[in-house]
Amino acid sequence: MKSAVIVFPGLNRDRDMIAALTKISGTAPQVVWHQDADLPDVDLVVIPGGFSYGDYLRCGAIAARSPIMDKLRERAAQGVKVLGVCNGFQILVEAGLLPGALMRNTSLKFVCREVKLEVVNADTAFTRGYQPGQVFRCPVAHHDGNYFADAETIARLEGDGRVAFRYAEGTNPNGSINDIAGIFNEQKNVLGMMPHPENLIESAHGGSDGRALFSALLERAA
Amino acid sequence: MTLPNDIVITPELVADHGLKPDEYQKILDLIGRTPTYTELGIFSAMWNEHCSYKSSKKWLKTLPTTGPRVIQGPGENAGVVDIGDGQAVVFKMESHNHPSFIEPYQGAATGVGGILRDVFTMGARPVAAMNALRFGSPDHEKTRHLVSGVVAGVGGYGNAFGVPTVGGEVEFDERYNGNILVNAFAAGLADTDKIFYSKAEGVGLPVVYLGAKTGRDGVGGATMASAEFGDDIEEKRPTVQVGDPFTEKRLLEACLELMQTGAVIAIQDMGAAGLTCSAVEMGAKGDLGIELDLDKVPVRETHMTPYEMMLSESQERMLMVLHPEKEAAARAVFEKWELDFATVGKTTDDLRFRVLWQGDEVANLPIKELGDEAPEYDRPWIEPPKPAPLAANDIPRMDVADALLKLMGSHQIASRRWVYEQYDTLIQGNSLQRPGGDAGVIRVEGHDTKALAFTSDVNPRYCEADPYEGGKQAVAEAWRNLTATGAEPLAATDNLNFGNPERPEIMGQLVGAVKGIGEACRVLEFPIVSGNVSLYNETNGRGILPTPTIGGVGLLPDWNRMARIGFAAENQVILLVGSPAARGTHLGQSIYLRDLFGRRDGTAPHVDLAHEKRTGDFVRQLIRSGVATACHDLSDGGLAVGLAEMAVASGIGATIVDLTDQDTILQYFGEDQGRYLVTVNLDPQGEEIAALWNEAEKLGIHAPWIGTTGGSDLVLGDARPLPVRDLAAAHEGWFPQYMNG
Numbered sequence: 001m002k003s004a005v006i007v008f009p010g011l012n013r014d015r016d017m018i019a020a021l022t023k024i025s026g027t028a029p030q031v032v033w034h035q036d037a038d039l040p041d042v043d044l045v046v047i048p049g050g051f052s053y054g055d056y057l058r059c060g061a062i063a064a065r066s067p068i069m070d071k072l073r074e075r076a077a078q079g080v081k082v083l084g085v086c087n088g089f090q091i092l093v094e095a096g097l098l099p100g101a102l103m104r105n106t107s108l109k110f111v112c113r114e115v116k117l118e119v120v121n122a123d124t125a126f127t128r129g130y131q132p133g134q135v136f137r138c139p140v141a142h143h144d145g146n147y148f149a150d151a152e153t154i155a156r157l158e159g160d161g162r163v164a165f166r167y168a169e170g171t172n173p174n175g176s177i178n179d180i181a182g183i184f185n186e187q188k189n190v191l192g193m194m195p196h197p198e199n200l201i202e203s204a205h206g207g208s209d210g211r212a213l214f215s216a217l218l219e220r221a222a
Numbered sequence: 223m224t225l226p227n228d229i230v231i232t233p234e235l236v237a238d239h240g241l242k243p244d245e246y247q248k249i250l251d252l253i254g255r256t257p258t259y260t261e262l263g264i265f266s267a268m269w270n271e272h273c274s275y276k277s278s279k280k281w282l283k284t285l286p287t288t289g290p291r292v293i294q295g296p297g298e299n300a301g302v303v304d305i306g307d308g309q310a311v312v313f314k315m316e317s318h319n320h321p322s323f324i325e326p327y328q329g330a331a332t333g334v335g336g337i338l339r340d341v342f343t344m345g346a347r348p349v350a351a352m353n354a355l356r357f358g359s360p361d362h363e364k365t366r367h368l369v370s371g372v373v374a375g376v377g378g379y380g381n382a383f384g385v386p387t388v389g390g391e392v393e394f395d396e397r398y399n400g401n402i403l404v405n406a407f408a409a410g411l412a413d414t415d416k417i418f419y420s421k422a423e424g425v426g427l428p429v430v431y432l433g434a435k436t437g438r439d440g441v442g443g444a445t446m447a448s449a450e451f452g453d454d455i456e457e458k459r460p461t462v463q464v465g466d467p468f469t470e471k472r473l474l475e476a477c478l479e480l481m482q483t484g485a486v487i488a489i490q491d492m493g494a495a496g497l498t499c500s501a502v503e504m505g506a507k508g509d510l511g512i513e514l515d516l517d518k519v520p521v522r523e524t525h526m527t528p529y530e531m532m533l534s535e536s537q538e539r540m541l542m543v544l545h546p547e548k549e550a551a552a553r554a555v556f557e558k559w560e561l562d563f564a565t566v567g568k569t570t571d572d573l574r575f576r577v578l579w580q581g582d583e584v585a586n587l588p589i590k591e592l593g594d595e596a597p598e599y600d601r602p603w604i605e606p607p608k609p610a611p612l613a614a615n616d617i618p619r620m621d622v623a624d625a626l627l628k629l630m631g632s633h634q635i636a637s638r639r640w641v642y643e644q645y646d647t648l649i650q651g652n653s654l655q656r657p658g659g660d661a662g663v664i665r666v667e668g669h670d671t672k673a674l675a676f677t678s679d680v681n682p683r684y685c686e687a688d689p690y691e692g693g694k695q696a697v698a699e700a701w702r703n704l705t706a707t708g709a710e711p712l713a714a715t716d717n718l719n720f721g722n723p724e725r726p727e728i729m730g731q732l733v734g735a736v737k738g739i740g741e742a743c744r745v746l747e748f749p750i751v752s753g754n755v756s757l758y759n760e761t762n763g764r765g766i767l768p769t770p771t772i773g774g775v776g777l778l779p780d781w782n783r784m785a786r787i788g789f790a791a792e793n794q795v796i797l798l799v800g801s802p803a804a805r806g807t808h809l810g811q812s813i814y815l816r817d818l819f820g821r822r823d824g825t826a827p828h829v830d831l832a833h834e835k836r837t838g839d840f841v842r843q844l845i846r847s848g849v850a851t852a853c854h855d856l857s858d859g860g861l862a863v864g865l866a867e868m869a870v871a872s873g874i875g876a877t878i879v880d881l882t883d884q885d886t887i888l889q890y891f892g893e894d895q896g897r898y899l900v901t902v903n904l905d906p907q908g909e910e911i912a913a914l915w916n917e918a919e920k921l922g923i924h925a926p927w928i929g930t931t932g933g934s935d936l937v938l939g940d941a942r943p944l945p946v947r948d949l950a951a952a953h954e955g956w957f958p959q960y961m962n963g
Contacts (some may be wrong), residue, residue, distance in 0.1 A: 009468070009560065013649060015650065050382075051467070051468060052380060053468060054468025054469075066284065110646070111644070112642075112646045113643050198651070199648050
């Protein structure tokens with residue numbers, strides 16, 4: 001399994017993501033600086049969380065227009081798996097790799113807490129480590145995670161099994177429509193999610209519910 | 223020597239710079255001529271209270287600052303303490319009180335930014351942050367707005383920068399109505415052989431400016447922070463800086479990358495009084511002169527005067543002295559991170575601080591004297607009168623269960639979840655204990671078992687009643703909170719917040735508190751390695767409660783042997799370790815009196831430091847040997863609140879047996895010091911617990927078995943059983959209800 005992590009200035013969960021990928025796969029991911037000319041030949045590309053360019057414009061909007069994103073679009077079209085977490089999800093949405101938008105939390109506040117996630121579609125490379133309908137713990141830490149899309153898009157996402165995770169048991173922290181926490185692209189090789197599975201992978205984190213997502217990806221590619 | 227100067231230096235101008243007539247005379251004597259306007263600004267920046275510690279220096283010198291693990295004590299950007307394996311923890315706490323009252327979001331945000339910069343300037347990657355926040359009465363019209371703005375500002379900066387906030391304090395008292403306190407703490411990790419200092423070395427070397435551009439924001443901020451507030455406070459808004467965490471994050475990465483190249487000789491961040499303080503400090507420490515050419519300084523506004531450039535407090539800026547042969551490599555690092563990099567001057571051998579601008583010399587001052595000759599005052603002080611002790615029979619009555627339920631839902635005791643959920647508490651993936659316990663704990667990255675504990679403490683009520691006991695208590699409380707996780711307390715940072723030191727009774731508070739802090743630090747072997755003083759926290763002549771905040775850092779050799787506050791399981795024995803024979807005796811200055819009866823009388827509780835040390839060492843041993851299954855120290859609200867917090871944290875109840883010959887109010891709500899609740903999974907009739915008691919007795923420590931965990935209620939003797947879920951609802955309810963109200 002080979003993976004890469006793209007780093008934009010202002011991202012700050014890159015170290016968390018690199019640590020998680022390294023601990024679970026036994027191999028450190030390649031780190032791609034946003035100005036690098038190309039992506040390495042890998043099976044999985046991750047855009048981690050943070051505040052790319054300070055999120056001073058719409059979250060993810062500036063990073064989404066970076067030249068490296070054209071390369072990512074090409075790879076995604078070729079079937080390379082792409083995971084965007086938190087700011088990474090926002091960047092994928094701004095880049096058009098995923099539909100919809102992530103608006104400010106309805107509380108208008110940053111929120112960092114643990115939530116429950118329901119696995120809506122367990123039949124993908126990302127989610128096959130979980131049972132369908134399984135509910136697991138996962139932390140969130142964001143200011144703009146309120147997922148929204150028009151009715152037609154939501155119907156398509158729901159109908160085509162493109163909702164990956166839903167906030168469960170009344171733990172929706174941001175007001176997102178249909179409690180959506182993560183979605184796939186049409187081919188289901190691109191996943192964007194607001195919660196941080198990389199922060200719940202070992203006993204020091206108080207649990208390892210997030211681990212199955214990464215181990216599933218790493219096994220398949222191996 | 224004459225320097226061009228268009229602005230006439232009048233007595234009014236001198237006064238506007240916060241300089242007293244005798245201080246101005248000292249300047250005239252020192253340089254033998256009238257200063258230029260720029261020079262006057264430089265003096266006001268260097269000689270104000272905030273930068274020169276002129277009122278407190280005499281007393282700060284009495285604090286213990288050394289120890290076997292101390293690598294760097296006060297005087298640098300932050301303190302440095304050895305944690306073994308070639309690693310060090312670098313930390314400091316600093317106030318941003320005045321700006322946060324004027325503009326809460328930016329004031330708090332730049333407070334966080336400033337303290338993070340202090341830490342990474344020394345070569346350490348920040349790994350933990352805390353914030354000690356004090357606001358006015360919840361009923362005061364500005365409080366909600368200030369809480370909301372400060373918390374958002376702390377989060378806005380720290381979250382984007384990417385450091386977990388692992389602890390802190392939030393407290394309300396009407397005495398902070400006109401002056402809130404924002405004390406920001408940060409800690410970082412560095413290798414002991416890669417610590418960077420501000421002392422410049424070598425003549426003719428480039429002085430390099432890095433980071434963000436210089437604007438007009440914050441001009442005169444340090445001078446503003448050295449004055450009392452009047453009714454014109456709104457006019458001071460332009461003296462507050464604006465924070466940019468995105469630039470700070472890039473500055474962090476660029477600085478750490480640059481330090482790896484070996485190019486850095488000296489480094490100093492631009493904090494209070496920006497370019498002036500940083501340049502003078504680097505030169506004076508290294509016995510070197512500094513020459514600055516302001517035409518080379520990156521600016522973001524046109525027509526900036528040298529005065530404005532020298533006094534700007536624009537954020538996210540650094541000054542360095544670099545090895546000239548590595549300048550190009552250094553420039554490349556900063557260009558990668560899209561930050562400004564400009565050689566703005568050089569070190570010289572003439573011990574002068576010279577500032578050039580558009581071909582003129584606008585300042586030429588003796589660099590050593592700028593710092594060393596700053597006025598130092600032995601201000602008159604009087605010992606504040608101590609309140610009378612409570613009469614023995616003066617115990618206002620309330621039903622124990624009612625009182626506890628009320629306190630759990632009071633502004634003092636209620637959960638701070640509303641606050642800390644706005645902070646990223648788990649970024650970096652090392653948070654072992656997040657806010658809500660006795661101390662925040664993070665594991666040390668790259669080490670299998672090591673962890674660091676952090677806490678911030680002070681009880682301003684006690685400090686007001688008795689500054690000496692209050693100072694002792696603040697240190698003991700921090701030491702206790704670290705101990706309660708199983709950590710060995712290593713060292714502390716102090717953030718001394720007081721009113722106007724020119725009033726002898728306020729100066730007396732400062733003197734008493736520093737004496738108490740020093741005494742406790744000596745006995746507990748807990749040196750002060752960094753700190754900050756914030757005076758003039760006063761509005762229209764009314765001072766804040768004396769608030770010497772102590773930030774403590776502790777080391778856990780193995781985080782698998784760490785205690786938390788929640789009860790671990792049912793049917794476990796609850797011990798009150800360090801208890802007096804009567805469990806609780808002291809009601810003076812308690813939360814029970816203040817928040818249930820509106821009374822602020824009685825003496826502050828006494829801290830017996832020798833007993834404190836023995837008790838803490840005993841408790842730590844119980845945790846490290848795996849005997850203790852949970853631990854929580856007692857503070858505000860006494861035994862009842864301590865038990866309720868352990869129950870709420872776990873969802874497990876407990877049953878406590880009253881001590882029959884002692885008043886229940888004193889037992890449950892007395893705030894006697896040096897006590898811990900410890901649960902153990904031992905047979906109360908067995909040999910192991912007998913050995914424990916035997917050991918405690920030898921040390922002169924009481925550790926009575928007061929009850930047992932279990933069930934869904936907290937039962938305090940004969941009082942009405944309280945369902946843990948009711949206690950939890952009260953505890954979680956106050957903050958959101960208040961903020962939504």
